[in-house]
Amino acid sequence: MTGRLPVAAVKGPVLAHEHLVLDLATASSPHAVLRPDRHAACVTGELSGLRRSHGLALVVEMTCRGMGQDPGALVALSQEAGVPVVAATGWYYGGFLPPEVRETDADRLAGILIRDIREGIGATGVRPGVIGEVGSSGQRPSPAERRMLEAAARAGVATGLSVATHAHHGAGGIAQLEILTGAGLPARRNPLRFLTGACASRSQVTPGPRWLTRRKPDQPFR
Numbered sequence: 001m002t003g004r005l006p007v008a009a010v011k012g013p014v015l016a017h018e019h020l021v022l023d024l025a026t027a028s029s030p031h032a033v034l035r036p037d038r039h040a041a042c043v044t045g046e047l048s049g050l051r052r053s054h055g056l057a058l059v060v061e062m063t064c065r066g067m068g069q070d071p072g073a074l075v076a077l078s079q080e081a082g083v084p085v086v087a088a089t090g091w092y093y094g095g096f097l098p099p100e101v102r103e104t105d106a107d108r109l110a111g112i113l114i115r116d117i118r119e120g121i122g123a124t125g126v127r128p129g130v131i132g133e134v135g136s137s138g139q140r141p142s143p144a145e146r147r148m149l150e151a152a153a154r155a156g157v158a159t160g161l162s163v164a165t166h167a168h169h170g171a172g173g174i175a176q177l178e179i180l181t182g183a184g185l186p187a188r189r190n191p192l193r194f195l196t197g198a199c200a201s202r203s204q205v206t207p208g209p210r211w212l213t214r215r216k217p218d219q220p221f222r
Contacts, residue, residue, distance in 0.1 A: 005058070005084055005129075012057030013050075016191075017133070017164070020047075020061050020077050020085065023068025024096065036073040040080070047081035056083055062133040062164060064090040066098050071126035086129035089116040091148045093135035093168060102144045109151030110158070117159045131156055135166030140175050149176060153183035162189040 020043050024032040034043065050056040059078075063069050071087050078085040090113065091101050101109065113131060120127050134152045136145040149165075156163045163185060167173040180190050 012055035014058040021070045044081040060086045066096045071121045071124040089128040090134040094137040106147045106150040110154035113155035132164030133166045136172045137168040149179045153180040153185040157184045
């Protein structure tokens, strides 16, 4: 976003996790890309169509560092489609983590994210409205993934933004919550994603942490 968007201004459906630009190309998957110079017309056509047919009011775009992040392109796509777009910041997971994550401690990584949030991403002036999608692969994050998740949590605590995570192949969500809440981020501000099959049985959820206890239907999150 290039400016604030009051919650009251969102009066229709929200796409809470989308990729309007993307570059996850690898040797085994070279076509995992959405390039503004090639795909913008398709993207804006779909968004504007959803705005007209269903009143689409907002898109939360989760492409972050190492995934082909392009805030300037998001501004152009949003303006062309007539749909507000919330940008994200953070780092993805595993092999998509750039050297800055592998070689930098959590405090310095948090500083990078806080600077993005308060001053804008690079020279674009686009300030992200969410930290994500940050993630891990496997039941336990790697050391680099752990530092990145800790940094995301610290940036969330410092700025008030939520942290949206990616549990690759449905694994590691509980470990992510432990890291994020351990760094001070309230569990209610951490939407976990891609958790299909992550807890196949009750035995996989260990009682104890307050954010895993059962709530009554009328009991608020805290």
